[in-house]
Structure formats: structure tokens, C-alpha cells
Amino acid sequence: MIRTILWDVDGTLLDFHAAERAAIRTLFTAFGLGVCTDAMLARYSEINVGFWQRLERDELSRAQVLTGRFEQFFREIGVDPQIVPAFNAQYQQALGDTIVYRDDSLNVVKALRGRVQQYVVSNGTIAAQTKKLERSKLGALMDGVFLSERLGVEKPNASFFEKVFSGIRANDLSTIMIVGDSLTSDIQGGMNAGIRTCWYNPGKAPVPDGYRVDYSLSDLRALPDLLDAEGAGGRRDVAEQWATCPR
Numbered sequence: 001m002i003r004t005i006l007w008d009v010d011g012t013l014l015d016f017h018a019a020e021r022a023a024i025r026t027l028f029t030a031f032g033l034g035v036c037t038d039a040m041l042a043r044y045s046e047i048n049v050g051f052w053q054r055l056e057r058d059e060l061s062r063a064q065v066l067t068g069r070f071e072q073f074f075r076e077i078g079v080d081p082q083i084v085p086a087f088n089a090q091y092q093q094a095l096g097d098t099i100v101y102r103d104d105s106l107n108v109v110k111a112l113r114g115r116v117q118q119y120v121v122s123n124g125t126i127a128a129q130t131k132k133l134e135r136s137k138l139g140a141l142m143d144g145v146f147l148s149e150r151l152g153v154e155k156p157n158a159s160f161f162e163k164v165f166s167g168i169r170a171n172d173l174s175t176i177m178i179v180g181d182s183l184t185s186d187i188q189g190g191m192n193a194g195i196r197t198c199w200y201n202p203g204k205a206p207v208p209d210g211y212r213v214d215y216s217l218s219d220l221r222a223l224p225d226l227l228d229a230e231g232a233g234g235r236r237d238v239a240e241q242w243a244t245c246p247r
């Protein structure tokens, strides 16, 4: 039976791209950089994902990611990268100004309170996540928040999860499940940690080779029912029932 959910935030509980787009557009105006077009936003998003994946692989430090992504983006669009430190500092705050829930995540988390323990596990910065969790009211519903910047190690490293397990005094890993949208940080992290994995996969993409996805959800509102069915036993049958994508 699953008794503990580890929640990813960006792209899972909250719509990260909506916040990212709004924050960058606002800061382009604030810094007098003109209009940030959809094509520019799409390119920035691509650069950003690449930098975070290099952090997950321990190829870059967090500081290198935060400034490097904007330095590369600004160079490509012809903006002086000298403004990057100031731009990034304001960006961390601006990210928390736009709160858009994925599916009905706030009510899903509310509905699960008392049934399971719920914790945030995020690689986002302390500055951005603290503001987002407060403004979204998700933080107050959680039993705890674990941010890699505070722990000093990122998802998907096993040591990130070891620190979480020690913090929540977990002794039975089979009762813990991570729910997240990223194969490289959340699902790989769950695999490294030896817990169950639930891929939040709204696009219903096929599971690539090499990943152990125990459950796939295209809509977070199905999670309470998944837990009901899973608690009744027959985990594999349930996995089939709830699988929303080819496995």
C-alpha cells in the first residue's frame, strides 16, 4: 500500500511553462529588452531544459545552470549578457508570480491529505519554490518540502532521496511513490532510490526504453482512484488499468 507521495512541482503540480513565459515577458519589459517573441521563448525553454539536464548528470553546478542558460540565450538573441546576474535574481522571484495548477492539483493534494503523507521533492531554487509553494497554497498542505538546493544534491541522485528518507523517517520503501513529469530526474530518481514511480505524462507519450514506470497518469485527478485500487492489491493489474500510454 502506498502511504507516502513525493511530489515534483514544476510541470507536475504547477504549470511551469506558463510561469516561465510570463516571468520572461515581464522581465524583458522591466530590463528594456523589447518584446520576447514566442519563438524566442521556445528557444529559451529548450536551452533551459538542456542546462537542467546537465545539472542532473552532475556536469554543471546549480550556479552555472542559473546564469549559463541566460548567457547562452542572450548571446543568441544579441543581448549583452552582463545583465544576467540581475536578470536571474529577478527571474527567481517572478517565477512565483504566475500560479497555474496542472489539472486540479490543489484539490488533488487536499483530497489526499490524511490518507497519505505528501512531500515536495524539487530541484527548483529555494527562492522560486518557496514563493510558489506559498502563493499556490500547496506548501501548507504538504507534510514537508525537500529542495535539492538546500540538501546540496539533486534529483535523480540516490543520495538526494536518502536524505529525504532520513528526514521523513521512512523505513519501508515499498510504500513510497514519486509522482513527476521528468523521466530523467523523477523517474530515474525513483529507480535509483528503489521506490515506486508514477510518470505524470499528460501527452501520453510512450515510455522510452530503460525506464521503470510503475504507473502512468495523464491526469492527476486519477491519482486518488489509483491509490484506492492499488491499496486493494493486484499492483500489476492496477498498473495495466491505469496505464495511459503504451508500455
Ligand SMILES: [Mg+2]
Pocket (backbone or CB within 6 Å): 008, 009, 010, 011, 012, 180, 181, 182
Ligand atoms: Mg518537473
